[in-house]
Amino acid sequence: MLLAAFSVGASVFNENLFLLTWVGLVPFLLSLEGVSIKRAYCLGTVFGCLFFTIASYWVVGFLRQMSELELAYCILLASVYWVYCAQLFAVLACLIVLFARWRPGSEWLSLALFGTLLFFALPVVFPADLSITQSKFLLGLQTIDITGATGLHFVILLHNGLVFALIKKRFAQLDRYQYAALGLVLVWFIYGYVAYCYWSAEERKWPAIQLGIVQPNLAPSIEIPPPPDGFSRAYPVEMELSLALASEGAELVIWPEARYTGFYNEAHVRAAFNHYVTSENIALLIQDLQTQGDETFNTSALISSQGLQEYRKYIRIPFGEYLPLADVPILGYGIKKLFGSFYTPVAQGDPSPPMIFKQLKMQPLICYEVAYPHYVAGLLQAAAEQQNNIQLLVTQSNDSWFGTSIEPHLHLVSSRLRSLEQRTPLIHALNNGPSSVFSASGRITAVMPAYARSAAVAKVAYPEQPVLTWFGRFPYGFISIVLALTFIWIVGPLFRRVYNSSISFCS
Numbered sequence: 001m002l003l004a005a006f007s008v009g010a011s012v013f014n015e016n017l018f019l020l021t022w023v024g025l026v027p028f029l030l031s032l033e034g035v036s037i038k039r040a041y042c043l044g045t046v047f048g049c050l051f052f053t054i055a056s057y058w059v060v061g062f063l064r065q066m067s068e069l070e071l072a073y074c075i076l077l078a079s080v081y082w083v084y085c086a087q088l089f090a091v092l093a094c095l096i097v098l099f100a101r102w103r104p105g106s107e108w109l110s111l112a113l114f115g116t117l118l119f120f121a122l123p124v125v126f127p128a129d130l131s132i133t134q135s136k137f138l139l140g141l142q143t144i145d146i147t148g149a150t151g152l153h154f155v156i157l158l159h160n161g162l163v164f165a166l167i168k169k170r171f172a173q174l175d176r177y178q179y180a181a182l183g184l185v186l187v188w189f190i191y192g193y194v195a196y197c198y199w200s201a202e203e204r205k206w207p208a209i210q211l212g213i214v215q216p217n218l219a220p221s222i223e224i225p226p227p228p229d230g231f232s233r234a235y236p237v238e239m240e241l242s243l244a245l246a247s248e249g250a251e252l253v254i255w256p257e258a259r260y261t262g263f264y265n266e267a268h269v270r271a272a273f274n275h276y277v278t279s280e281n282i283a284l285l286i287q288d289l290q291t292q293g294d295e296t297f298n299t300s301a302l303i304s305s306q307g308l309q310e311y312r313k314y315i316r317i318p319f320g321e322y323l324p325l326a327d328v329p330i331l332g333y334g335i336k337k338l339f340g341s342f343y344t345p346v347a348q349g350d351p352s353p354p355m356i357f358k359q360l361k362m363q364p365l366i367c368y369e370v371a372y373p374h375y376v377a378g379l380l381q382a383a384a385e386q387q388n389n390i391q392l393l394v395t396q397s398n399d400s401w402f403g404t405s406i407e408p409h410l411h412l413v414s415s416r417l418r419s420l421e422q423r424t425p426l427i428h429a430l431n432n433g434p435s436s437v438f439s440a441s442g443r444i445t446a447v448m449p450a451y452a453r454s455a456a457v458a459k460v461a462y463p464e465q466p467v468l469t470w471f472g473r474f475p476y477g478f479i480s481i482v483l484a485l486t487f488i489w490i491v492g493p494l495f496r497r498v499y500n501s502s503i504s505f506c507s
Contacts (some may be wrong), residue, residue, distance in 0.1 A: 001027060001028060001031040001043055001044060002050065004025055004047060005050035006025075006050065006343045007020045007021075007024035008020065008024040008130070009051045011133040012054065015136050016136060018133050018137045019025065019136070020133075021130055022154055024161050025111065025157065026167065029096070029108070029111060029161070030164065030167070031043055032093055040093040040096070041450070044086070044090035044091070044092060044093030044222065045089070048085060049082050051089070053082050056350075056407075057405070058403070059081055061402065061403050061405060066222065066320070068236070081125075082429070089180075091118060099490075107161065108164050108181075111157050111160060111161045111164075112158040112160075112181075113485060115154075116150060116153055116154040116157060117482060117486060119150075119153060125319070129150075131149040131152040135412075135413045139189060140192060140419070142199075142420065142442065143285050144417065144420050144421050144471065145422070145471055146476060147477075147478040151478045154482060161181075166324065168381070189202055196441055200443075202440070206461040207464055209358075209360060209462065210245070210251050211254060211457070211458055212282075212457050213251070213253070213254050213455065213456055213458060214241040214255055215429070215431065215452070216237040216241065216256070216431060216433075217235065217431065217433065218258070220259070220401045232272075233261075233266055234268055234269050234272035236261070236272075239273075241253075242255075242276070242455075243285060245282075250457045251282065251358075252282070252284075255396065256340070256396050256398055257287045258287060258344055258398060258399055262288070263301060263306045264289065264291065264299070279450070283302065285303075285355075285364065286289070286301050289346075290312070296347060296420075297313065297349050298367075299313070300364035302364075306357070306358075306369055309355045309356070310354070311363075314351055315372055316346055316348060317367065321346035350461050353386060354388050361383070361392070362392040362393070362394055363390045363392070364394045365418075367396070373417070373421055373475065375421070376421070377421070380422055380472050381468065388464070391462040391464075392462050393418065393426040396429050397411060398430075398431040400432040402451075405446040411428070411430075412428055412434070415438060416444075419439070419442065420440075422472050425440055427460065432450070433448050433449055433454065434447050435447070445458065445460070447457040453469050457467075
């Protein structure tokens with residue numbers, strides 16, 4: 001059990017260990033053989049706690065940065081989060097043991113079916129599943145344009161189950177269902193190879209645009225920070241970097257998410273930004289807090305000669321931009337006391353049409369919105385229905401709250417998965433880096449240094465006539481298939497027993 005937790009956790013911590021995920025859960029299944037439901041729950045909880053502690057150790061630093069609590073309190077709060085997440089594996093272990101009693105030898109399939117459903121259904125602050133371990137495995141990633149990242153998660157679990165079945169049978173012959181599952185895994189990789197070759201060739205035919213990315217690497221701050229020495233609200237670090245990129249040929253410069261820009265609240269800042277856009281003949285995609293009446297929106301703004309275009313963040317971060325359960329007596333008071341200093345009330349925006357720069361149609365995503373595949377798919381669907389097919393995705397994020405931990409790299413993995421699911425190039429601009437550009441084939445075509453002030457011009461190829469992928473058209477298609485298979489697998493024997501009983505009775 002410990003070996004399994006460390007193996008899978010290590011593949012999250014170090015992206016070069018991605019193959020461990022494909023076999024790392026085998027010890028987890030072996031440890032569940034012949035145990036009681038109670039013991040299975042305990043083993044699953046231990047496994048889950050170890051896995052989530054390794055995979056999201058950075059939660060401690062994040063809590064300390066945003067709440068200024070003592071280290072011991074931050075560890076305690078993080079432990080509550082890890083134990084909560086661990087219940088996924090605890091429930092999974094119980095289901096595997098329960099169904100193994102009813103249908104001996106079913107552990108390999110229980111892992112894939114129930115594991116996929118539980119990961120899909122678990123509500124967490126920072127969405128994660130086993131697919132985030134595969135950023136270096138381009139061949140394994142390609143098929144998610146059909147199934148979404150959930151399909152990759154299912155195939156990983158299925159492969160673990162098949163290895164377990166082979167060990168149990170001492171590498172003897174598999175049954176027909178296991179051969180069918182093995183065939184599915186092989187088809188996954190065959191399609192992956194074909195798709196990678198196809199999209200790599202297609203990208204070479206696409207038009208390209210020179211886009212700039214600025215990475216100011218500003219320190220996190222609970223209060224709105226003053227401009228660094230030598231800069232002002234009207235001339236921030238980002239503007240200096242942008243003007244340098246404009247001289248290098250950048251047509252549009254993308255800024256990351258910031259604590260505060262002042263574009264909406266300070267007239268002289270707005271006037272200065274518009275002046276630079278006009279005088280330097282560039283466009284800026286920035287992010288700022290926008291106040292309208294009693295509400296504040298987290299807004300992405302495209303400032304160009306074509307006028308101002310906006311996108312207001314729809315998916316907000318719990319405890320950062322809104323407080324769940326804040327109205328619950330006693331509990332709500334504790335939540336407000338704990339997160340009140342960091343919490344900035346942000347209203348929920350409405351999904352809006354894509355922004356248009358010249359002939360390029362692009363969709364901004366702010367911070368963790370990129371971690372929600374079905375939301376992203378919905379945006380592309382809505383745009384396609386209006387004949388405004390999105391050609392570029394842009395993520396603007398400020399991950400300086402997580403320090404030099406692995407979290408910014410995991411955030412980039414989410415962007416890579418969304419890019420592949422939609423076969424749409426994606427730019428991920430990070431305040432603290434490493435800002436990156438992902439192609440429709442999943443390759444990283446540009447990357448900036450991590451934790452450093454930097455700026456770069458990237459040549460980004462985009463589809464002239466984009467079309468929706470299978471996942472883009474049917475984002476809930478694969479999980480619906482898994483749910484249907486699970487239902488058939490559970491109730492199938494019951495129907496067979498009823499049918500056999502009726503035949504015996506008639507005889």
